[in-house]
Amino acid sequence: MPEQVVAVAGGVIGGILLFVLIGITAYLLWKKFCLLSSYEELTSPVTTTPAKAILQDQSSSEIQPKSTRSRSVPFIIPPTLHGRDWINLMNEEQIQEESDPYMIPQSGPRSSFHSLAGAYVVGTINPELYKFPEDKSETDFPEGSIGRLWFSIEYEQESERLLVSLIKVRKLQPPADSCSPFVKIYLLPDERRYLQSKKKRKTLNPQFDENFVFQVSSKMLFQSTLKFLVYHVDKQKKHHLLGQVIFPLKNETLTDDSKLVIWRDLEKENLEPPSEYGDIQFSLSYNDYLGRLTVVVLRAKGLKLQDESHAASVYVKVSLMNHNKFIKSKKTAAVLGSLNPVYNETFSFKADQTDLDTASLSLSVFQNIEGDKAHLLGRVVVGPFMYTRGKELEHWNEMISKPKELVKRWHALCHST
Numbered sequence: 001m002p003e004q005v006v007a008v009a010g011g012v013i014g015g016i017l018l019f020v021l022i023g024i025t026a027y028l029l030w031k032k033f034c035l036l037s038s039y040e041e042l043t044s045p046v047t048t049t050p051a052k053a054i055l056q057d058q059s060s061s062e063i064q065p066k067s068t069r070s071r072s073v074p075f076i077i078p079p080t081l082h083g084r085d086w087i088n089l090m091n092e093e094q095i096q097e098e099s100d101p102y103m104i105p106q107s108g109p110r111s112s113f114h115s116l117a118g119a120y121v122v123g124t125i126n127p128e129l130y131k132f133p134e135d136k137s138e139t140d141f142p143e144g145s146i147g148r149l150w151f152s153i154e155y156e157q158e159s160e161r162l163l164v165s166l167i168k169v170r171k172l173q174p175p176a177d178s179c180s181p182f183v184k185i186y187l188l189p190d191e192r193r194y195l196q197s198k199k200k201r202k203t204l205n206p207q208f209d210e211n212f213v214f215q216v217s218s219k220m221l222f223q224s225t226l227k228f229l230v231y232h233v234d235k236q237k238k239h240h241l242l243g244q245v246i247f248p249l250k251n252e253t254l255t256d257d258s259k260l261v262i263w264r265d266l267e268k269e270n271l272e273p274p275s276e277y278g279d280i281q282f283s284l285s286y287n288d289y290l291g292r293l294t295v296v297v298l299r300a301k302g303l304k305l306q307d308e309s310h311a312a313s314v315y316v317k318v319s320l321m322n323h324n325k326f327i328k329s330k331k332t333a334a335v336l337g338s339l340n341p342v343y344n345e346t347f348s349f350k351a352d353q354t355d356l357d358t359a360s361l362s363l364s365v366f367q368n369i370e371g372d373k374a375h376l377l378g379r380v381v382v383g384p385f386m387y388t389r390g391k392e393l394e395h396w397n398e399m400i401s402k403p404k405e406l407v408k409r410w411h412a413l414c415h416s417t
Helices: 002-037 051-062 390-401
Strands: 073-077 120-125 148-156 161-170 181-188 190-196 207-215 225-233 239-248 260-265 279-287 292-301 313-322 325-331 342-350 359-368 375-382 407-412
Touching: 148 225, 161 181, 161 225, 181 207, 239 260, 239 342, 279 359, 279 375, 279 390, 292 313, 292 359, 313 342, 325 342, 375 390, 375 407, 390 407
Parallel strands: none
Antiparallel strands: 073 120, 148 161, 148 260, 161 207, 181 190, 181 225, 225 239, 279 292, 279 407, 292 342, 313 325, 313 359, 359 375
């Protein structure tokens, strides 16, 4: 009997202990679960900017006049890059020096784009800075323009070929409503042979895109000049010259694999017949601030050469005189055997404004003949009333009345010494 009592008491005690153990285990599990599900408040709470506030800021900035600033595009760091260091992306800015992806950088507000949650606005991009520069060659035409021509040139040293591409012509001024233009291309001084483009029907802005080849040695290349003549064909198939472009090659750098694309305004051809000894075209300009007289020797035509062989060369001598006293002279380069040489050379002389009433310019055309002295082909003098009359006086006076402008004219050569 006592043994039974002891056994029952032991079972009761064991059951109580088991129950207590289960209770303690359950309490510990509950305590751990409560700790996992709880959280502490951050000591440095994240301050977010509501999307509505950002939109209001953006809309208020867009209300500013467009003339003062252009609209900008936000530049955003994607969330995938938040772990990297971004320092000094803008002046005096430090962005995300710490790698904590939950901290907002000081440089800017949080992006309001939901699709880029966690992305940061670090600056803006001005779209105006990334626009291609506008090509004004097809929009800015001078007053009185009769058209503009585009072409390209390239020289192959090994084969001694000059490659000329006729690209286009714009803003032609035909004598009639319709226009069917084509272009003749010369390589001066050879004026007997030319290459011709196809005719374009009924257009003032023909697009040619045609290629031409001239065979010319490297020695003669820089003594040559390209001449483009633009014609219009009327209904009776008569050809009318609309304008021309004269382009000397001597000042160009032409090498293999180097193509130059060039445009020039069309000029009207001087339709007057050449004078007895020929004519010369040049520009005058006077800068009253610098006290500088500038002469641009452009071209001559209808010269009466003593020897028309290619060995004969023609040059122009420009002399500044004052009270018939020689001051200074300069010469152009010589052009071989051409009745119509092209120069395009500029010369400057020092001349005070008070000297313009007593100074004059003499332009003399000479021909060099091998084994002989230079032969004078003709001369023209421009200056004030003291020395000149007619066109020469008008040219001088127009130069004075239009300071810093180039005044261009043709003049007849005379043979007086």
